[in-house]
Structure formats: structure tokens, C-alpha cells
Ligand SMILES: [Fe+2]
């Protein structure tokens with residue numbers, strides 16, 4: 001029989017007998033004109049021909065429940081499972097027929113492979129129909145889905161065929177067939193099991209054939225996994241190549257590389273939603289300040305950034321993409337997956353540059369950088385030219401550098417402080433002088449110093465409006481003359497930015513943060529959470545408390561936090577201030593993640609009384625607090641803890657030679673004790689790999705013992 005005739009009959013006939021017709025032999029005389037003649041170009045019919053009761057995806061029929069495993073002792077339920085598989089076989093058959101009709105110019109051997117596979121699928125279909133019938137379920141009595149038909153019928157190339165059909169639909173069948181094979185065994189149905197066994201063995205061959213052609217045609221510079229990802233067209237995604245259970249053995253036998261199988265195994269289902277790309281660019285503020293990417297970062301800093309590059313995997317709560325130049329080990333990822341983390345797919349930037357090369361052939365729903373910069377906006381345009389998620393927030397693509405710069409300046413906080421004082425008039429924020437101001441000359445600096453020293457008996461601090469936490473600031477004691485290098489620094493900052501910030505140096509007592517996600521339109525849910533965090537003497541971030549804000553807190557501190565004036569305590573005010581800040585950010589056109597840091601302070605002459613500084617700092621990006629907040633979901637119910645990115649200084653202080661030794665010691669003394677829901681009750685977990693860490697190791701500790709050990713020598717007092 002002519003292959004085209006055979007294919008046409010299977011695709012178009014609405015009689016099962018025609019679809020199951022087995023020719024004695026094939027000849028492949030390719031005219032390829034039929035589909036062209038039918039619609040003017042090569043394109044598939046809307047629907048394959050089907051008997052009335054098997055018409056695909058009719059809406060009112062959709063959504064019939066798939067049998068539950070505990071009901072499989074019932075004939076009818078096993079019959080329904082087989083019905084599902086029978087439809088899969090029929091659809092595979094029709095899609096293969098379609099491929100033969102569309103891919104008229106492909107290699108003869110490939111076409112013959114398809115034809116031979118079709119004979120197998122016919123046999124599978126017959127086997128399923130027979131067994132279903134014995135179990136009292138007729139083909140057509142259960143509604144059938146059309147996912148693969150809808151998404152595959154536009155195939156254009158042999159590569160589309162192998163990726164979409166052999167390596168996706170049939171790969172998933174390796175899981176399904178294997179899974180039900182043992183389930184049918186459990187309910188003592190050897191006949192159904194026998195059917196599954198035959199199908200399973202054949203499907204391994206089918207997938208193997210796909211892998212063979214795929215390997216022949218794919219770009220040899222890419223791994224199997226990368227080439228597969230590029231070969232699929234949305235909404236088809238690798239997760240569609242997984243069924244129930246994960247069958248490694250079948251995949252190995254089909255000829256997949258071990259790496260490919262690992263990737264498949266840790267993949268989380270994302271149901272075809274375009275994925276977002278996450279990346280860690282913590283130098284965003286400095287870049288915006290300088291107006292260019294910082295390529296002169298000192299080695300230590302660069303290593304610290306690389307150590308924490310996987311942090312966004314804790315922020316993405318769906319199966320997204322983490323774009324990094326340091327991919328975490330599979331074993332590390334698997335362990336977090338077991339604890340319930342929705343793993344992103346890891347895409348590695350080969351030459352260390354996160355310029356989007358590796359993402360070009362994918363359709364992604366947008367970029368989620370740690371912080372937005374002009375470079376990130378350009379990357380977003382490159383990888384996702386059509387912005388699909390404006391409603392969710394994030395900068396418009398029309399943003400430009402002056403807008404960024406205007407926003408990122410640290411002096412913006414002065415406006416917010418004023419706003420909060422106005423909004424919460426009766427709240428004890430302390431003297432207004434504490435809020436500080438802007439200066440543009442040495443003379444103004446001196447005037448401020450004088451006032452601060454006379455009225456508050458405090459030191460003065462000068463701040464570069466584009467410095468980062470703890471850097472780019474100068475503390476001045478009263479009457480101390482500036483050294484020549486300090487004068488040089490002041491002149492440089494003033495020359496660069498025209499102005500700098502001046503504030504009294506108040507002793508901060510406690511640091512809190514309102515974590516924000518500023519949405520487009522309305523700020524009702526802008527405050528995600530409020531956390532307590534810790535800084536060192538230089539004002540640099542040290543760690544965040546996990547669990548209730550007052551967990552482990554000294555009673556006196558707690559009293560101060562809860563003490564109410566005019567019905568408002570510090571604790572109540574922080575989220576309210578966060579809400580105000582979110583509204584203010586939205587007014588300026590900023591949407592997306594942000595953090596409002598606030599701290600309490602003491603004043604000379606006021607004893608132990610704590611005031612709240614109205615807005616300490618605002619960060620237009622994700623913050624360590626956002627990460628810590630997401631880590632809380634891995635704590636057991638009622639447990640508390642601390643998340644701390646441990647730096648090499650503490651390492652040395654503890655006498656450890658490297659992070660591997662440091663981590664091993666912690667793990668040995670405080671082994672992770674997990675609840676039945678996989679939440680951390682006590683002990684430690686790591687948020688990056690100790691073996692790979694060079695400057696920073698993220699440690700999550702739970703329970704008083706582990707926490708107290710972790711903060712030893714850091715100056716943190718709970
Ligand atoms: Fe099959």
C-alpha cells in the first residue's frame with residue numbers, strides 16, 4: 001500500500017476499522033500533494049476523522065475524573081484507565097499519519113520507521129480495546145482529551161516530530177505504562193498487566209528510535225537536554241514528557257543520556273505556562289549609580305555573588321528558570337525538592353556572561369532579576385520581546401536610565417521620611433533633625449554637623465546617594481577635621497552627583513523590614529511580610545530571623561516593640577509604613593519587589609527609650625528578607641530560626657579552613673531534624689553548597705541551640 005494512502009486513511013476516516021487496517025506491505029511513492037491541494041499549503045485538518053463517540057475535546061465532555069488508584073480493584077475503573085491509554089494510542093497513530101503527510105521530503109528510513117511504529121500503535125490500540133471490552137468499558141464511552149492533537153498538529157519538521165512525539169508523548173508513556181504495570185499487578189489483574197507489558201516494551205523501542213534520529217539531527221554542540229528544550233515548541237514543554245512515577249530504567253534503555261534523565265527527574269510541572277527567568281544581580285544599585293555594568297568588581301566580591309547566585313530559586317514559587325553561571329549540583333537540588341521546593345530549571349550561562357544567549361530559542365514570560373537596571377531591561381527585551389505580564393507589576397519596557405537613576409538614589413528616602421511623619425503625626429519618631437537632609441557643599445556639611453552635635457550630641461554621617469549598604473559613607477565625630485582623603489571623597493561624590501546625604505549617626509538597636517511587592521493598581525496586598533533582621537557594626541546585613549518576629553526575643557525588647565502610643569506600637573506601625581511606602585513607590589512608577597528597612601534608635605539624654613526612625617532605607621529590588629521569608633515555609637510549624645549568609649570572616653573566626661569543613665561541623669553538631677511534613681524542626685540546612693562556597697555560605701538554622709551557635713561572635717543579640 002502506498003504510505004500516503006495509508007496515512008490519509010488513518011487520519012481522515014471516521015471508522016475505527018479503517019484506522020486499524022494493516023496493509024501487507026508499504027511503498028513510499030511520495031506525491032505530497034494531497035495536503036497542499038486541500039488547503040493551499042501544508043496544514044493539518046482541524047480534527048482527525050473520528051467516530052461520533054470519540055470526537056476529540058468536545059467541551060461539555062471534558063474533565064471526566066481520572067480513576068483513583070485506590071479504586072483500581074474495580075473492573076470499571078481499570079477499564080477507564082485503559083480507555084485513556086487507548087485514546088493515546090489512537091491519537092499517536094493519527095499524529096504519525098499527519099507527520100507522514102506533512103514531512104514528505106524527509107529521509108526514507110525515517111518515514112519507514114514511522115510507518116512501522118504505526119503498526120505497533122494499531123496493535124496496542126487493539127489490545128487495549130479488547131481488554132477494556134472484557135472489563136465492561138467500550139471505546140468511546142469516556143470523554144477523550146485532545147492536548148497532544150491541539151499542540152502537535154502544527155508540526156513542520158522531522159525534528160518537531162521526534163521532539164514532540166517520540167521524546168515527549170511517548171517518553172511520558174514510559175512512565176505511565178511502567179506505573180500501571182505494577183498497579184495492575186497489585187490488584188491481581190494479570191491480563192491488563194500483560195497488555196501494559198507488551199506496550200511498555202514496544203514504547204521503549206519507539207522512544208529509542210526517536211532518540212536515534214534526534215541524536216543524528218541535533219546540534220552536536222548542545223547536550224541532549226538543551227537540544228530537546230530548543231526542539232520543543234510552546235505550549236509543549238519537557239514536563240509533558242513525564243507521566244506518573246519516574247521510570248529511569250526505561251529511559252536508559254531508550255538511549256537517553258544520564259544527564260538528560262537527571263534533568264527530567266528534577267523537573268517540576270509547569271503546565272505549559274511561559275516560564276520566568278530569574279537571576280541574581282545584587283550589584284544593581286551600584287550599576288545604576290555608575291550608569292554601566294560594573295566589570296571591575298574585586299575578586300572576593302565576585303565570588304560572593306557567585307556563591308549566592310542560586311538564591312532566586314527560593315523566590316520563584318513555580319517551575320521557572322534560574323539563569324546562572326554557577327549551576328548547583330543535582331544532588332543539592334534534589335534535596336531541596338524533597339523538602340518541597342518548586343525547583344526551577346537551571347540554565348547555565350556558558351561563558352559566564354548572563355546575556356541571554358542560552359535563552360534565545362525559548363519563549364519566556366519575562367525576566368525576574370534581583371534588581372532592575374537598564375542592562376536587565378535590555379535582557380528582558382531580548383528574551384521576551386512581548387511583555388505579557390504588565391498587570392503584575394514590573395517596569396514598563398519604555399523605562400530609561402534617568403528614570404532608574406532618579407529612583408535608586410538613596411536621598412529619595414528623605415521624601416518618604418517626611419511623608420511618614422505627616423501620615424502618622426502622633427507617632428514618636430523622635431526629633432526631625434534625625435531624618436537628615438541633602439547638602440551640596442562643605443559649608444552646608446559643617447552647618448549640619450554643628451546642629452547635630454549641639455542639639456542631639458551625636459556624630460554625623462555622610463552618605464553617597466548611590467552607595468550600597470555599609471559602603472560609601474563616612475562617619476564624623478564632632479569637631480574632627482576631615483583628612484585629606486576624606487575631603488577628596490566628599491569632593492568626588494559632590495562632583496559626581498551634585499549632592500550627598502547628611503544624617504546624625506544614631507545608634508540602631510533593632511532592624512526591621514517591610515517586604516513589599518508593589519503591584520500595578522492598588523497597594524492593598526503590597527506588604528508581603530515584616531521581618532526582623534540584623535546588621536553588623538558597619539551597618540552590613542548579617543541575617544534574618546525566621547518565624548514569628550518576636551521569636552527568641554528578649555522580654556525588654558519585646559515590650560518596647562509592643563508599647564503603644566495613641567494606639568500604635570512600633571510593631572503595628574512597620575507594616576503600615578510599608579503600605580505607605582508601596583503607594584509612594586507606585587506613584588513614582590515603580591512596580592515590583594522592594595524592601596523598606598526601619599530601625600529603632602536611642603538618643604543621648606533619653607535613657608533606654610527606643611524611637612523608630614521613619615524609614616531607614618528603601619531598596620528597589622528583592623532583598624535578603626524576601627529570601628528569608630520564603631525560607632520560612634521550610635520551617636516546621638511553630639519552629640523559629642535564623643537565615644544567615646556566613647562570610648569568610650566568620651569562618652576564620654571559627655577556625656575552619658574552608659566552608660566544607662565549616663558546613664560539615666555544623667551538620668554534625670546540629671543535624672537537620674525534619675517534621676513529618678518535611679519542615680525543619682531543629683538543626684541546619686544550607687541554601688548553597690558548602691563544597692562550592694568560596695566567600696559565602698547561606699545557613700538556615702532552626703531551634704535555639706543551632707541559632708545561638710550560628711550567631712556566636714557576630715554581635716547579634718536576640
Ligand atoms: Fe503505543
Ligand SMILES: [Fe+2]
Nearest residue numbers: 121170203206
Ligand atoms: Fe509508541
